Amino acid sequence: MTDEATEPREPAADPDLDQFYDAVEAEGRPVVTASEVARRLGTTQASAADALNDLVDEGTIDRVSVETDPVVYFPAEWRELAARERVVVFPDRREIVVDQPRQYTRAQLSQFAHLVDSTGDRERSVADRETATRGYKYEIRPEDVWQAPFDDVEELLSLMRSVLPRRSAELEEWVRSQWQRANRFRLFTHDDGYVVLEAGSESLMGNVARQKLDEEQLVAPISETESWVREGSAAAVKRTLYEAGYPVVDDRDLDTGDPVDVESTVDLREYQQDWVDRFRDQQSGVLVGPSGSGKTVTATGILAAIGGETLILVPSRELAGQWRAELVAHTTLAPEQIGEYHGGEKEIRPVTIATYRTAGMDRHRALFDSRGWGLVVYDEVHHVPAEVYRRSADLQTTHRLGLSATPVREDDREAEIFTLIGPPIGTDWSRLFEAGYVQEPEVRIRYLPWDDEMARNEWAHAEGRDRHRVAAENPAKIDETRRLLDAHPDASALVFVDWLDQGEALADALDVPFVSGEMPHHRRDRVFESFREDDLNTLVVSRVGDEGIDLPNATVAIVASGLGGSRRQGAQRAGRTMRPAGGSRVYVLATRGTSEEEFAQRQMRHLAEKGIRVIESNVDDGAQSEGGEE
Template sequence: MENPLIVQSDRTLLLDVHAPRAEEARSAILPFAELEKSPEHIHTYRITPLSLWNAASAGYTPEGVTAALNEFTRYAIPSGVTEGFSDTMARYGKIRLVAGEGAEELPNELFLVSEDEAIAREIGAAKILDKYLVKGPGFSGFKLKFTDRGSVKRELIRLGWPVQDEAPFAKGEPLDIRLKDPASSGRPFAPRDYQVEAAKAVLGSGGPGSGYGVVVLPCGSGKTVVGMAFMSLLKTNTLILTTNVAAVHQWMEELLDKTELKKEEIAEYTGDSKSVAPVTVATYQIITWRPDKAADFPHFKLFRERPWGLIIYDEVHLLPAPVFRVTAELQAVRRLGLTATLVREDGAEDAVFSLVGPKRYDVPWKDLEGKGWIAEAFCTEIRLELPGHLKIPYAVAAPREKYRLASENPLKEEAVVELIQNHPDDQILVIGQYLSQLDSLAKLLKVPLITGKTPNTEREKIYNAFKKGEVRVIVVSRVANFAIDLPDASMAIQVSGSFGSRQEEAQRLGRILRPKDEGRSSWFYTLVSRYTVEEDFAANRQQFLAEQGYKYSIQHWTAEELALPAPQAEAAK
């Protein structure tokens, strides 16, 4: 039996997806390798410094990484590769950020120390750090202001040196947060084993170097419960940042349902309501609002409104760049990042690592599917021809217009109708990017439409009708990508997307992954125009899900197979 993995000298890993142990190998390399390409037969992973530092922070050793590769490699590992792992992983922890001996709880100054003189000299020679670090007599290392803690960490990771932060945290104002069993709804409630493990992994020993980090779990697996479990461990005033008002309300509902917090102890800070309480839930949008590009961010004051002991960054892969500035300042507060994917389309994964924390816990999606915690999902890409009357306009269009023409292929409407007819028992989300396309679909299907312009009260009314089964199909724009709890959704039809966004693909699939009654499966369909740029973008979008073990089947539908009315069938030829 041939092993599935080929290890190459440039730190790329080739995974033969048809080999008998391919799934086992995928799970083994996921903690320390990142997927780059996922065509039909061979998937390409790359081991990067950041992937190895995340592995090191989660407790993996160079020996463990090497053992995983040796177990699944088909050929001998090239010389020097494993030694390189050791060198890279050893960088994590070589530089530490500490308080001086006998310092008060939150000292004004910190020390950046390394026992390796060569490393200390390299840090001292870095001009970018001159404005932060001071070398002084009587100690080994550098002094820096407490408020420069995050800025120094960010610059050092850019230089290839991840800092192990062992400086103290503010305790925050105490708040007795306890989980309920049963929940207020009357249903039995207890965090699942992996949710407890995730919260404890971030808490660590409670001593220096622990109490902060990122948890990576699939959509539908209960990341909110991980957040509440962590809050119950710390028992302190908590600020929760999330993606939109609907997500704010869902967090508040979950907190009231599953913890003993009282209604007056939880506040909403959004465009609709700006109040502050011991637990405050806010949107990234309100935090980053400012009257014009030259103005300050007036709502940054929220970070200093109370003595917070914890900040939770929901969907941390979407953390807006302006918030990096304030998270750099707020290093004295314990922090938890929650996400289904560490992929950031702006490439700022290193900022999440240094300012929020390293990855502390990660479970492959397929593992949770196998245990029944998320629904089994079948992913299908349906390729449709461009109608004849669009082929010439497509051929002469500019690149961005090509993508829009392909995305708005009119045959997609007929495909959506057919798919809905083929799934009469499913609760269905039709998801897309272009509002004119979505408006046309909503009218064709005679179903509700939710876009960014839909008032929050109307959105929640439609979501509730969907949850109750009063509405079986809704059409949604990108606003439904993130942090929306629609537990009964069992099918998604993606008619258009944000070019090649991998994170969006993961989030959209995540909308339908909550476990279903009687173990029912979920269905994820992507409609793509054949022989267009949309095929290339679709391949990139599917990359992250391929990393998680999901396979896309490909189908080709013609206008005739869609049983189009005669005029449209004629136009499609």
């Protein structure tokens, strides 16, 4: 064992307050001496004592003389020590627990770890509720390493070392091994036109590929490391091997499509151009930037860079119309070069916009299969793993581009998105927030009491879905919504609901329109346009506002119900306020003591993964809204 006292080292700088706290935590005792601080920080006892006495003079720590040592030091304000960030790593379980995390830490962790849970005591006093934060537990999964947005494993390890408190040889070795697994299988096109699966070794082909894949995927072996892939089975091969822990490199010679003469008319931001460059290098990928970061504009830049016939898949006709407008506004494409293919129109053009459902129908599928596409764009790509949409992922093209701010699914199939389409691009949201390109939302979960005994009794006697509905329709939410809107009188606000009765009640109480699926399309379009033009400053919106509706002037979102929905829904609704200018506020209202508490935490989890702070507080009976305190 090396004697630490005899090992020479450079003297450290005099300790500051943070280093003093580190020393207290390291000693595991409430008080420390100057010699203990010096030993922990690698400085001299005299220097440590001088610096500690300076901190005493500043009033940030205290000291007292005791019999066993001339002086001991302790924090003047113990709450400051308790409120500090702590990062604890469990290498054997590949888990990271963070207490009181800073935004920087959460943002960096989001690039290589998956948020599993958030924990902590939410029962705070009124005085403390503004500072209520939660601890976070992360897990580093194989797919997190495979999809990490770095060019090589050393970049990934460098980031990990910058955020974790100490290096772990065991954890880093595991990360290296997972990184290597991502390049052990490859699909390529044989000179005779069929597809070949190539393994990095005979063992991988024999013990992994040929054990996991059957005659439905593999026709016959070609060599000890190569197998002939059955036509149309490449996607199934990729999915199966991914699930076995081996993501496949896809180097097939796929259709490039007829050339299309098109240029972008937009000056892309630096990060958008980086997204374009990364996509061109990879030939496939999923843009996962936040709402307001310009994913659609970036997609038009990619379309111009590829310059081939393009198919754009969208979940609805409304989105098809928005895409047509974006293409005309941001590229040199003429309107007659753009076709729409869905229930309303059926035109194939050099750039075609189709709905997932129509493109997957048997009577239309042959038309799309026979076309040579240079690029296929999957808007709202989180739909792809669903059975009704996934056939579209088999369309042959050299370039696949997915778009989604929230590629998460409650059935845990989000990994399939990156398997079928490509690796994620644009995962570092914190850089966009810090640069001011996108407004980081301030997210507050507000737990409300019942203020209507009749409604509470109805909830107590209800079961299943009715129980969730009654909690969601808590009448207290109407008053709280009104108070929040009054606190932001100049804001453009969206109030989201899942239940039609609640939406109508809120719209009546606030004297504003309620936009739902029952509102005719032409009237819905007029209402949204009035909101964009600031003729209306508040809308109550049902699920029709969750996806694809462009309302860039919204600065406040109030989620009054929908808490039984997915993490994706919660992030989409919050994303409606994530724009470059103005303050961005998101309020999530949940009835205290009901399943809405858990739903609220789950819905905001995707935002927490991206480093966005989520503050929780209780609305006490008769308490004023947050707006009056800010």
